[in-house]
Amino acid sequence: MQDRVLERLRAEFLEMPGLRLTAEQAHRFCGVERAACASALDALVQEKFLCVKPDGTYARTTDDDVSRRRAAKAALPSRRHAS
Numbered sequence: 001m002q003d004r005v006l007e008r009l010r011a012e013f014l015e016m017p018g019l020r021l022t023a024e025q026a027h028r029f030c031g032v033e034r035a036a037c038a039s040a041l042d043a044l045v046q047e048k049f050l051c052v053k054p055d056g057t058y059a060r061t062t063d064d065d066v067s068r069r070r071a072a073k074a075a076l077p078s079r080r081h082a083s
Contacts, residue, residue, distance in 0.1 A: 005032050005040040010049060013060050020057035 008030055013019050021029060027037040041058055044050040051061045 002036065002040060002043075005030060005036055006043060009037075009040055009044060013044075013050065017060070018063055020053065020059045022057055026058065 009026065012029070023034075023038055023041060026041060027034050030037055030040075041050065045052060045058070048061050050058045053059055
């Protein structure tokens with residue numbers, strides 16, 4: 001059961017970059033017992049997949065890196081009009 005909860009949480013956080021959930025929200029989201037969910041969240045924090053933010057939400061550890069990235073700007077060739 002614990003492995004299923006771990007994989008479910010991992011998959012949801014991978015699928016939705018920027019996702020932040022409290023322990024209560026994660027519990028309702030996964031539909032499992034609070035204790036099992038809390039244990040899975042703790043395991044994901046220990047393996048450094050998730051981190052706990054100051055507001056108590058869980059987020060992917062790598063999400064901070066993603067939010068700092070900016071889209072690259074491409075230089076487009078100028079169009080020349082035929083005379």
